[in-house]
Amino acid sequence: MNPIANFAPGPSQLYFTVEGYMRSAFREGIPSLAHRSKEFESIFRSATEGLKELLSIPAGFHVFFAASATEIWERAIQNLVQEKSFHLVNGAFSKRFYEIAKQLGKLVDKIEVPFGESFEQDVVIPQDVEMIGITHNETSTGVSLSLDFINSFRKANPNSLIVVDAVSSLPYPAFDYSKIDSLFFSVQKGFGLPAGLGVWIVNERCLAKAEKILASGKTIGTYHSLPFYLQNAKKNQTPETPNVLSIYLLAKVVEDFQRRGVNTLRKETEYKAAILYQAIESHRTLSSFVKNKNAQSKTVLVADCGEHTGVLTNELKKLGIHPGEGYGEFKKSQLRFANFPAHSKEQFELLVDSLAKI
Amino acid sequence: MNPIANFAPGPSQLYFTVEGYMRSAFREGIPSLAHRSKEFESIFRSATEGLKELLSIPAGFHVFFAASATEIWERAIQNLVQEKSFHLVNGAFSKRFYEIAKQLGKLVDKIEVPFGESFEQDVVIPQDVEMIGITHNETSTGVSLSLDFINSFRKANPNSLIVVDAVSSLPYPAFDYSKIDSLFFSVQKGFGLPAGLGVWIVNERCLAKAEKILASGKTIGTYHSLPFYLQNAKKNQTPETPNVLSIYLLAKVVEDFQRRGVNTLRKETEYKAAILYQAIESHRTLSSFVKNKNAQSKTVLVADCGEHTGVLTNELKKLGIHPGEGYGEFKKSQLRFANFPAHSKEQFELLVDSLAKI
Secondary structure, three states: OOEEEEEOOOOOOOOOHHHHHHHHHHHHHHHOHHHHHHHHHHHHHHHHHHHHHHHHOOOOEEEEHHHOHHHHHHHHHHOOOOEEEEEEOOOOOHHHHHHHHHHHOOEEEEEOOOOOOOOOOOOOOOOOOEEEEEEEEEEEOOOEEOOHHHHHHHHHOOOOOOEEOOOOOOOOOOOOOOOOOOOEEEEOOOOOOOOEEEEEEEEHHHHHHHHHHEEEEEEOOOOHHHHHHHHHHHHHOOOOOHHHHHHHHHHHHHHHHHOOOOHHHHHHHHHHHHHHHHHHHHHOOOEEEEHHHEEEEEOOOEOHHHHHHHHHHHHHHHHOOEEEEEEEEEOEEEEEEEEOOOOOOOHHHHHHHHHEEE | EEEEOOOOOOOOOOOOOHHHHHHHHHHHHHHHOOOOHHHHHHHEEEEHHHHHHOOOOOEEEEEEOOOOOOHHHHHHHHHOOOOOOEEEEOOHHHHHHHHHOOOOOOOEEEEHHHHHHOOOOOOOOOOOOOEEEEEOOOOOOOEEEOOHHHHHHHOOOOEEEEEEEEOOOOOOOOOOOOOOOOOEEOOOOOOOOOOOEEEEEEOOOOOOOOHHHHHOOOOOOOOHHHHHHHHHHHHOOOOOOOOHHHHHHHHHHHHHHHHOOOOHHHHHHHHHHHHHHHHHHOOOOEEEOOOHOOOOOOEEEEEEHHHHHHHHHHHHHOOOOEEEEEHHHHHHOOOEEEEEOOOOOOHHHHHHHHHHHH
């Protein structure tokens, strides 16, 4: 049932060590481990400290676990926005973040550009918004925002909390943590793990904001409010019985990533992206959906395939290569290719060679 | 690392087939499975329909997935209570449900009895409460409420939604679904699975209530609101990328339970509970924490061990038997023993024989 290479952007291909770690987990009794035990605390510490090292997250930031990035959208709005949030919308997932804020009764505003496009450098956001939601990498379109662009908001909107959705880009981007307040991702994309865990990184400004909303008499949720997260994290614990197995696997894969080195992972990501964009652009029936080269994602590459989408999919599948479908209305005219650490250079070379032959 | 028998009340011992199913899952590519695929829909259907059959859940009820029972406490209050909820509190977990309602800004009321006790039959609850929260089995104390008691509220409070926390009792109890509106549990207890999934069962009255709150302009949450759950469940899908692996394992274990037959599971539960209560009562230093025989849980048995708690724990552990610690303030004076389908008769006989010798 397992293909030779699975390029779906998530749930995506597992990192090659995961199956072995799952076996170890059963041998070590992890699936039955009490979440208030010393053993769990050690796994929690290993996952959170490992992530901080891998991603160069400075002191003053905390790492919390949720069930999904979808949950984190909701928790971020609950904990960080009393009245007003602002969203940069350029695809289905950035739009969902905006809509969740609206559903939670906030005064929401947005700047929106068409699918496949990025924003102009001079976006102006009102000074009174409490939170700015930015999707670093739009999984639906393959548009990635430049770090310079993301970093520009701190100066322009010093009073707003800057929250970055990096669901389908981490561990690739090297964020400047002095320019953002919160970052989140889910493990079934760039970390090559089974779905069922979201990771939420926040700084002290986020905690102070949640405390302030709470003090004003408003609700910030219950077990997954930032203050309660922190109270538990100080003991290397979670508020509820979490997905222990997934936290264990994350800790292990983060160790693997550290052994390979985040710079190696980044260089490999760039190499693999370069050969695939090259293959797409030189193909007689394919073209990159994202035209602006500076906005082309290194981690989710989207090809316009038009009427050839079905044929291409079938031909690739015959070779054991599973491309990701286009998102939503582009299901029948595009293919998406995830480029995560789980995807080897050999798999990308096979993909590129195969595309050239079709 | 794995003991011969793990009686911790959860995360608890795995059902004996789980490790094999986890291997099959990897072989079948489940950890990378797209949650919008036909294959996932088939797993979703198998888990939800299987649960309905196993637990004799009638038409008009829906089965939804959350990350934990803790999440379901919060979602239940959000979706089912506009102003007032009422809670029967007799331990740490029933109290937490009450506190979550308070944290969400509801007008909450409760009747509270001391740890280890049950309620009088003639509890009177105000007619205007929208939801009554009842914990069938208090994991912290080993008190189980009788089904007759639970069933009495429908007539007494016909306008209130009756929500039953059955976290540590299912699949043992045979609920009368005409007398309750919602039921929930988490999979790391009676279903013998790794933690990371909560199961929320609701009827049409719950859905109507959520729609009514939404129509009044109040928020009922976002991706895990009941209407959005239903919209996705109709397609055998979930609102977000869920813990796919856990839903797959649940479907498989439910099949196993059906093959054994729920009545067999129930009879075995009663047999194992009977021999352990007998062993506790006849032991020279042990006694049952719950004195009222009608309130003694069949699925979480709690023994007062006083100053012998440490010695007993050590002696049992030397034999490869891991008891559960007492909860909270009872950590050093009680032991808890889970009695789930994963715990074999042989393991209980070993436990009983071992206790007799200590």
